[in-house]
Amino acid sequence: MTLIEHADRSYFPIIVVFALAGLIAFGLTPLVRRTMKRYGIVDRPDARRVNTRPIPRGGGIAIAVGFLAVAMPFTLLNESADWVPMPLNITPGDLFALFAGGAAAAAIGVLDDLYDLRARWQLLGQVLLALSAWVLGIGVSLINNPFGDLPLRFSPAFSVGFTVFWIVGMINSINWIDGLDGLSTGVALIASVTLGILSLTTQVSQPLIAVLCFALAGALLGFLRWNFHPAKIFSGTTGVQFVGYTLAVLSILGSAKVAVALLVLGVPIIDTFWIIVGRLSQRRSPFTPDRSHIHHRLLDLGLSHRNTVLFIYAICITLGLLALLVQEVGQAYAFISLFILALGFSSIGLMSLIHQPLSDDSLAFSGLSSAIGGWASIAVASVFIFAALLHADPLQCRSAIDQACAYAPLPSRNPRSACAVRPCGSAVCRGCRLAPPSTPCVP
DSSP states (O other): OOBOTTGGGGHHHHHHHHHHHHHHHHHHHHHHHHHHHHTTOEEOOOSSOOOSSOEEOOTHHHHHHHHHHHHHHHHHHHHHHOSSOOOTTOOHHHHHHHHHHHHHHHHHHHHHHHHOOOHHHHHHHHHHHHHHHHHTTOOOOEEOOTTSSSOEEEOHHHHHHHHHHHHHHHHHHHHHTTTSTTHHHHHHHHHHHHHHHHTTBTTTOOHHHHHHHHHHHHHHHHHHHHHSSSOSOOOHHHHHHHHHHHHHHHHHSSTHHHHHHHHHTHHHHHHHHHHHHHHHHTTOOTTOOOSOSHHHHHHHTTOOHHHHHHHHHHHHHHHHHHHHTHHHHOHHHHHHHHHHHHHHHHHHHHHHHHTSOTTOHHHHHHHHHHHHHHHHHHHHHHHHHHHHHHTEEEOOOOSHHHHHOTTOOOGGGOOOGGGGGSOTTOHHHHHHHTSOTTSOOOO
């Protein structure tokens, strides 16, 4: 992992936005909690939930406000102040999709927290959000090749489908891991920090996106103070919708970060595959709530509430460190680690099956289907990666512009065509194309 030249210019802005977003979320959360409690907007205990008393929900409002109230003014002021260089492959439409889409995602979440929308309406809102983001320019047209050095370029049709799948999948992955106090908030915090650090490396070279990632991390940390076990408030659908959408878009703004996000968020992503396959094997809707998630399985194995959360944190931190070393160890190893994670999940399913009383047929069947789901997730992920490789072509040096700007092949986006003499896809070329204007770019 090599940081970009003059990365130290970004440290002070990162610290400022991280602290401001954290303070706003920290101070606003008690107000949101009192408001939700006053109007009876709470999660009440039931057979599926782990809370033993009514807990106010909707805390995601504090996360959304903390992020937007800091990230939007910083982005606008940065255009004139030039605190951090603006990436050449990010347009105003991309940033509008990030901020406006995040606000819309939070609004959909607020409606669900208030009125308990049916899953189909939530899914429709998520698909519309993803399509709107794509129309505004947020799309996965290129992705790093896990088995080679050159990136892969998707066809337009596959790009639309992958983008919608990625955004909707990320939202639901965060949603379905949100089953224990502080779990989804902490996992998203780890992912935000990882993506932020990666954005300061020569592989991505997007200091502005690093600032935005740390703004989101600050808001999550401020809220986590009230959300960690024993939680005083839940993020609710507002939080999972906003955080899932924002993480998905931030990872798209820089194709190298999609593969990294897939790795660092391996726990919720594999858990989502696992749950879908397990529920379908029982001929139930994938959106039917139950207790077959990874955190429920760990609880069944005897871990305490707090230790289960900390254990999953440790897995995500390990995957985050691996993600930062992806370029050194090779991206194929990163994808292999996801398969190993899926194997681990299936093993936990089998272990929980063994530890269930033999007379409890429903729990036993749930454990067996979860184990099958873990193995099936490996097959599903393999098919998906194969389909991506089938619909993609290795990026070739077709022109000087392609050589100079592999991820944004438009002359207007990269006037520094002197980079064209560099080897196609080399770190030198990638770093040069996104460097500050004052940085020389000559043969």
